[in-house]
Amino acid sequence: MSLPAHVYQIYIAATPKQVWAAITEAEWTRRYFHTVAFVEPPQQGRPYLTVGVDGRPAVDGIIEEMLPPEEGRPGRFVQTWHTRYDPDLAHEPASRVEWTVENAGKGLTRVRLVHGNLEQSPLTWENVKDGWVWILNSMKTLLETGQPLPRVSEDEILSPADRS
Amino acid sequence: MEAGGDVFRALADPTRRAVLDSLFDRDGQTLNELCQKFPEMTRFGVMKHLAVLAEANLVITARHGRTKRHYLNPVPIEQVANRWISRYAARFTSALVALDKQVSADEETETRRAESA
Numbered sequence: 001m002s003l004p005a006h007v008y009q010i011y012i013a014a015t016p017k018q019v020w021a022a023i024t025e026a027e028w029t030r031r032y033f034h035t036v037a038f039v040e041p042p043q044q045g046r047p048y049l050t051v052g053v054d055g056r057p058a059v060d061g062i063i064e065e066m067l068p069p070e071e072g073r074p075g076r077f078v079q080t081w082h083t084r085y086d087p088d089l090a091h092e093p094a095s096r097v098e099w100t101v102e103n104a105g106k107g108l109t110r111v112r113l114v115h116g117n118l119e120q121s122p123l124t125w126e127n128v129k130d131g132w133v134w135i136l137n138s139m140k141t142l143l144e145t146g147q148p149l150p151r152v153s154e155d156e157i158l159s160p161a162d163r164s
Numbered sequence: 165m166e167a168g169g170d171v172f173r174a175l176a177d178p179t180r181r182a183v184l185d186s187l188f189d190r191d192g193q194t195l196n197e198l199c200q201k202f203p204e205m206t207r208f209g210v211m212k213h214l215a216v217l218a219e220a221n222l223v224i225t226a227r228h229g230r231t232k233r234h235y236l237n238p239v240p241i242e243q244v245a246n247r248w249i250s251r252y253a254a255r256f257t258s259a260l261v262a263l264d265k266q267v268s269a270d271e272e273t274e275t276r277r278a279e280s281a
Contacts, residue, residue, distance in 0.1 A: 008238070008239055010239045133238050133242045
């Protein structure tokens with residue numbers, strides 16, 4: 001892991017294998033990751049591309065490491081991260097996103113996300129830093145309740161009081 | 165570990181909030197670097213605060229070779245905000261928005277009255 005990097009961590013009431021599926025399988029990511037999904041199942045050492053529900057490219061890069069979690073061994077998913085969804089960000093070089101999925105007790109998994117190699121990608125960092133918090137919380141909510149976080153909008157912020 | 169009591173407990177202390185601010189300004193500091201930021205505290209004192217912050221999942225440590233670095237984890241703060249703050253703030257915000265709408269509507273009525281007069 002090179003500097004500067006930023007680190008996020010969340011605990012999810014699910015097994016490491018369930019969390020691993022949520023990170024690496026298109027049917028899962030589509031439900032909590034702004035509808036974004038892998039076009040082809042990711043494979044270690046191979047390029048990847050993710051697209052939104054409209055089919056437009058979101059992110060591409062290389063899967064540098066793909067080691068599913070096993071009993072007594074954390075899972076590792078490392079991808080270079082080249083933003084495609086915004087032309088300004090697409091000019092920046094690829095950064096690196098590292099996922100570590102680790103058993104943290106019975107039915108509890110610790111997910112650590114490190115976004116590094118950002119030296120030459122300040123716009124990408126500015127764009128994703130709050131986004132990761134939302135993505136991780138949305139993934140947690142989906143795995144624990146079966147429903148992703150609702151999209152944040154003014155209407156939804158107002159609705160609880162409007163209903164009363 | 166989860167958003168809740170330990171997060172509030174960790175945030176209740178002004179020094180620990182200052183440590184988080186320091187990591188927000190520059191993420192990934194070592195213990196030595198943090199100790200320099202808080203010269204009034206002993207090394208042990210800084211370590212104790214970092215332990216409380218780590219317990220609340222607000223600070224994460226990662227090793228780079230022989231160096232241990234500290235990172236601010238914003239995730240629990242967002243969880244606390246979602247769970248505790250937005251549901252109360254929502255009423256307040258919507259009351260303000262409603263007030264604003266009412267005032268604008270009144271102003272419009274006033275203007276129309278003034279025009280027709």
